[in-house]
Amino acid sequence: xxxxxxxxxxxxxxxxxxxxxxxxxxxxxxxxxxxxxxxxxxxxxxxxxxxxxxxxxxxxxxxxxxxxxxxxxxxxxxxxxxxxxxxxxxxxxxxxxxxxxxxxxxxxxxxxxxxxxxxxxxxxxxxxxxxxxxxxxxxxxxxxxxxxxxxxxxxxxxxxxxxxxxxxxxxxxxxxxxxxxxxxxxxxxxxxxxxxxxxxxxxxxxxxxxxxxxxxxxxxxxxxxxxxxxxxxxxxxxxxxxxxxxxxxxxxxxxxxxxxxxxxxxxxxxxx
Amino acid sequence: xxxxxxxxxxxxxxxxxxxxxxxxxxxxxxxxxxxxxxxxxxxxxxxxxxxxxxxxxxxxxxxxxxxxxxxxxxxxxxxxxxxxxxxxxxxxxxxxxxxxxxxxxxxxxxxxxxxxxxxxxxxxxxxxxxxxxxxxxxxxxxxxxxxxxxxxxxxxxxxxxxxxxxxxxxxxxxxxxxxxxxxxxxxxxxxxxxxxxxxxxxxxxxxxxxxxxxxxxxxxxxxxxxxxxxxxxxxxxxxxxxxxxxxxxxxxxxxxxxxxxxxxxxxxxxxxxxxxxxxxxxxxxxxxxxxxxxxxxxxxxxxxxxxxxxxxxxxxxxxxxxxxxxxxxxxxxxxxxxxxxxxxxxxxxxxxxxxxxxxxxxxxxxxxxxxxxxxxxxxxxxxxx
Ligand SMILES: Cc1ncc(C[n+]2csc(CCOP(=O)(O)OP(=O)(O)O)c2C)c(N)n1
Ligand SMILES: [Mg+2]
Numbered sequence: 001x002x003x004x005x006x007x008x009x010x011x012x013x014x015x016x017x018x019x020x021x022x023x024x025x026x027x028x029x030x031x032x033x034x035x036x037x038x039x040x041x042x043x044x045x046x047x048x049x050x051x052x053x054x055x056x057x058x059x060x061x062x063x064x065x066x067x068x069x070x071x072x073x074x075x076x077x078x079x080x081x082x083x084x085x086x087x088x089x090x091x092x093x094x095x096x097x098x099x100x101x102x103x104x105x106x107x108x109x110x111x112x113x114x115x116x117x118x119x120x121x122x123x124x125x126x127x128x129x130x131x132x133x134x135x136x137x138x139x140x141x142x143x144x145x146x147x148x149x150x151x152x153x154x155x156x157x158x159x160x161x162x163x164x165x166x167x168x169x170x171x172x173x174x175x176x177x178x179x180x181x182x183x184x185x186x187x188x189x190x191x192x193x194x195x196x197x198x199x200x201x202x203x204x205x206x207x208x209x210x211x212x213x214x215x216x217x218x219x220x221x222x223x224x225x226x227x228x229x230x231x232x233x234x235x236x237x238x239x240x241x242x243x244x245x246x247x248x249x250x251x252x253x254x255x256x257x258x259x260x261x262x263x264x265x266x267x268x269x270x271x272x
Numbered sequence: 273x274x275x276x277x278x279x280x281x282x283x284x285x286x287x288x289x290x291x292x293x294x295x296x297x298x299x300x301x302x303x304x305x306x307x308x309x310x311x312x313x314x315x316x317x318x319x320x321x322x323x324x325x326x327x328x329x330x331x332x333x334x335x336x337x338x339x340x341x342x343x344x345x346x347x348x349x350x351x352x353x354x355x356x357x358x359x360x361x362x363x364x365x366x367x368x369x370x371x372x373x374x375x376x377x378x379x380x381x382x383x384x385x386x387x388x389x390x391x392x393x394x395x396x397x398x399x400x401x402x403x404x405x406x407x408x409x410x411x412x413x414x415x416x417x418x419x420x421x422x423x424x425x426x427x428x429x430x431x432x433x434x435x436x437x438x439x440x441x442x443x444x445x446x447x448x449x450x451x452x453x454x455x456x457x458x459x460x461x462x463x464x465x466x467x468x469x470x471x472x473x474x475x476x477x478x479x480x481x482x483x484x485x486x487x488x489x490x491x492x493x494x495x496x497x498x499x500x501x502x503x504x505x506x507x508x509x510x511x512x513x514x515x516x517x518x519x520x521x522x523x524x525x526x527x528x529x530x531x532x533x534x535x536x537x538x539x540x541x542x543x544x545x546x547x548x549x550x551x552x553x554x555x556x557x558x559x560x561x562x563x564x565x566x567x568x569x570x571x572x573x574x575x576x577x578x579x580x581x582x583x584x585x586x587x588x589x590x591x592x593x594x595x596x597x598x599x600x601x602x603x604x605x606x607x608x609x610x611x612x613x614x615x616x617x618x619x620x621x622x623x624x625x626x627x628x629x630x631x632x633x634x635x636x637x638x639x640x641x642x643x644x645x646x647x648x649x650x651x652x653x654x655x656x657x
Contacts, residue, residue, distance in 0.1 A: 045504075046500070046502040046504075047500060049499055065504050067500060067503065067505050067506075067507075068506045068507065069380075069507045070506065071376070071379075071508040072509055075342060080350060081310075081336065081338075081347045081350065082308065082310070082347035082349065082354070082356075083353070083499060085308070085336065085351065086351040086355070086356045087354045089500070090499070090500045111339040263334040263335060264325055265333065265335070266332070
């Protein structure tokens, strides 16, 4: 019998697998969702640059057969700006953990969205700092137990999508690993969007978040927890703020046109 | 080039000017082909960003004022890996923030130029206090190239040199400026365009299938393939193989960093530049760098009038340190005076090299004010009597 090879394998750096993600981790799924979107759109892989900072999520680009930058925590959008302004013809995609993007990288996030830098950010929200062993993150829910909040977190949770919309991002949506069809569709939209696009993907981390916050390392249980707390934007509209507490609203929050950031230069035409 | 480009000015402003030191940096950068600059406001480096924001777009480049110095350093690295000739400028407090990026640029061998206009007391006071930070401010193993101008003219000349060294060795190069010279107006001669030497980064002629981004000869940088041309390079801070992929092999790690540091260490004689002043008949010698060279030269004149046979080694390249030359001088004089504007940092490095051969006296000042010639002269006299 002939061995079947995944048709997406051609997008993997040197064809080399397996990846280093834990069993049950959502990062592998997200990698595959991204490749499905790219494949579906028939994008020129040579013209895609993928960037990861530091973290589990940040390792996605090291498996992709693109030009990639990796290995410094939180600076993805600064790198991206330099590349994008110098080579506007390239598509820049960032894979960022919640910690990478809005904790250490929060300032860059605020300003890249404000400027409407033409990049796509795929933020994997696993509700914790996974790679360092399950510490509290800006996305961790109030009262959650993590490795650095043994008595429960007493900090409010950051709604990254809301923040992005307020700051000036022009495409923002939130989905989860449990919703592949919607997630792939959203990634496709983001990749075709000119301007700052953010897709937040709620993702299961059974190894750390599951074990410490949910007291289970069962992937399915963690997925169910995410799924039970998720609610579609259309349904959420009918609920009060109190009812939406600790719920994750899924859907598209903004999709509009606005001039993109070019730096100070006479090289490019003022467009849109 | 784009038809919308309004060529309002030249890259090379040939002629003789009465020019601010910070502006001389900009003119040098433009003359050598800088086309991407990012900065964040800080005194006394502001004039660099300000003039860049006006001049760079006019010659087809891109200027960005970012949200902080981390943005500055990483955005220039991003542009550099895409093929741009890049620079950022800051002052000491901002230079702190750039260390991490300098470490990354060293590890992935991204050419870039960083200007640090040193300041102290949290304001525009004169200092050379960042001299050690310029060498090893970032974590991890690496070697720095640092140039120390002492005049506005040298700010122009050494900025050009900095770009050329950065492009040749694929390493960050730091222009160690100081409040004293950055905010001073002086005569600057900008030569004709044709006479400006420009080193072009070595691009690979290999195909993406053949090319390995970190394969290089011993003590040499690899050939370059820019982002966006199908070479699918991975630039990671993690220890990487010749093909760029992350690895964990201890011997491989050692070998990579032997090359990255070796390309500077083993090419010292090519990189290091100095000026010898009155050393032919000298019994004692000053070693100085940056703006301290100026009062030191005047002090030499005073001392020579008293019959003291004194000379000076002026360091243009502060890092790597020109060890062999300093050793030779130490063998031939009875005493070395290490002159600098801080608590005595580089002086220790000079001691390390000279002490087996001759004593070293520190003439240091950390008040936020440059030495006067009288202070240096007096210190020399006292020491020799
Ligand atoms: C400057 C710096 N600070 C801290 C770290 C340690 N560190 C590694 S990964 C990480 C956080 C990862 O969390 P997140 O970005 O959410 O990614 P995840 O692993 O959860 O996907 C931290 C703090 C680092 N590598 N660099
Ligand atoms: Mg995380």
